[in-house]
Amino acid sequence: MPFxxxxxxxxxxxxxxVAQSDAEAFLAARSPAERAWLTAAGFAGKLGQFCLLPGPDGSPAAAILGWGSPVARQRGRFHAAKVVADLPDGNWHLEGPLDRNELEEAALGWLLATYRFDRYKSAKAPSARLKAPDGIDTARILAIAEGEALTRDLINTPAADMGPGELENAFLALAERFGAQTRVVRGDDLLAEGFPMIHTVGRASSRAPRLLDLRWGSEGPTLTLVGKGVCFDTGGLDIKPASSMGLMKKDMGGAATVMGLARMIMALGLKLRLRVLVPAVENAVxxxxxxxxxxxxxxxxxxxxxxNTDAxxxxxxxxALALADEEKPDLIISMATxxxxxxxxxGPDLAPFYCDDNAVAAALAAGGSAxxxxxxxxPFWEPYETMIEPGIADLDNAPSGGMAGSITAALFLRRFVTETPRYVHFDIYGWQPKSEPARxxxxxxQGARAILAALPDVLPL
Known part of the structure; x- marks a missing residue:
């Protein structure tokens, strides 16, 4: 959607x-009428407190948002976005003691608060428009918002309308938008071209499995993104119960997230050579x-x-990782639900990631905070390596015991990246269980904005 x-x-x-510590001074500086209005409304600068101030003609002339304390603000994010749905139509600007990071978060949050998934039902977006704060990179904020919107749209679309073929169409449209090159391997051609496990997982579906491959950029370091594109997961013959199958339209959230991140990178014209790989399948019975x-x-x-066919x-x-590894890029990142x-x-808010390189891990953590x-x-915890070795084969896709499931899955994936020194794996959720500001x-x-922020410290851009 356009922002x-x-x-x-x-x-x-x-x-x-207005921070809670500044509320008394703020009230004292207002006119007697405004002070009386805000006092009657109980405004004390608590986080999320919101009040409109009427002008001489009675129409809203300003708005006040409580900014709380630093401790309170740490318990959430995109606090400024809380007001977007409550503001009247028109142009607005922010005034207050916000640093650049806070201004950029507020601007992005404002845009994301206007996101609506309206493919199946009309949904009016808020009409309050933000004047971009001075000093922020508006092109970057817009690119991030549009990449996030792509991710949300792909995940939100039901599996009936977002199978492997439809995901391929979205992938090709993204490539065309930015002049990227693509290659698609479908159906039985996966066997001929050396992707037997992608074929095996997707062969029972009426919708053929495929591997989507995008390349963009002609100079700079090499970055390969790999996203899990399981468009619906029944669990296969180890079929899921209904309670576990209800959200499986989001099992292509890794693919959606790397596509959103790729959109950000290409829109910003970063000086790198990007490759995106998406194995797109439906795990059917x-x-x-x-x-x-x-x-x-x-x-x-x-x-x-x-x-377990559900793994x-x-x-x-x-x-897909084995293919990525054959080129020995500077960095491989996989993302998967x-x-x-x-x-x-x-829980659902945090995106866990695995990385052996301390410098890369530190850059990602710093980027996420910023x-x-x-x-x-x-941790890629080495003592658990034996848990993924069944004895009858090299690897076990679902170790028994139920312990350390995310770690053993990450260790399994790392076995397929042996030529590339720097590899990061994200085990994301891709779903917001209840509405929050801008979400x-x-x-x-999850993780895309952190990766984008970290790239200059990870790759020599």
Whole structure:
């Protein structure tokens, strides 16, 4: 969806940002009528307190937003976006003691608060427009918002309208928009071209599996993004119960997130050589579905014993990661809605990531903090390597015992990246379970903005 800031040459009304510690001084500086109005409303600068100030003619002339305390602000993000839906139509600007990072977060949050998924039902977006604060990079903020909107739209679309073919169409449209090159391997051609596990996972569906491959950029360091594109996951023959299948339209959230990140990178014209790989499949039940105890041979040559057909995401990622690794790029990043264990560990807000390189991990953590895209580093814990070795094959796709599920999945994936020194894996959720400022309930990107912020410190751009 298109985003825009207000015309800077047009008049605008202020949104006063008032911290709790400054509320008394702010009230004292107002006119007696405004002070009486705000006092009657109980305004004390508490985080999220909102009040409109009437002008001489009774129409809203300004707005006041409580900014709370630093401790209170740490308990959430995009606090300025809270006012967007409550403001009257027109142009507005922010006034208050915000630093550049806070202004950029506020501007991005304002844009994202206007996001609506209206493919199936009309939904009016808020009509309050923000005049971009001085000193922020508006082109960058707009590119980030548009990339996030792409991710949300893809995840929110039901699987009936977002199967492997439709995901391919969105992938090709993204490539065309920025002049990228693409290659698609479909159906039985996956076997001929050396992607046996992608084919195996997707072969039972009436919608053919495929590998999507995008290349963009002609100079600079090499970055390869790999996103899990399981457009719907029944669990296969180890079928999920209804309670676990309800949100499986979002099981392509890794693909949606790397596509959103790729859009940001290409829109900003970063000086790097980008490759995006998406194994797009539907894990279905059928007479030719793969079975528990099957042993698969991967593109890498490693054999995998299937001990749960519902642990299919790591299988399709493995073939794609092996392909990525063959070129030895400067950095490989995989993103996937991979394990329920990650949600148990850190909940829906945090995006856990795995990385052996301390400098890369530190840059990602710093980037996440700077742009309100929180991450949490998890360990590639070497003692658990034996848990993914079943004895009858090289690897086990679903170790028994139920312990350390996110870690063992990450260790499994790392076995397919042996030539590239720097590899990062994100085990994301991709879903906002309840509405928060700038994040309506539904599909959401995780980690993309943190990666974008970290890239200058990770790659020599």
């Amino acid at each position: 825009a800031f207000a015309d800077p040459d047009q008049p605008s009304r202020p949104v006063h940002i 059928g007479g030719n579905a793969f079975r528990p105890q099957d042993i698969l041979t991967s593109r890498k040559g490693l054999t995998v014993e299937v001990n 299919e995401g790591r299988l399709v990622l493995a073939d 991979l394990t329920g264990a990650a949600r148990v560990a850190v 742009v309100a895209d929180p991450l949490w580093r998890m 309506p309930k539904g599909g959401v990107g």
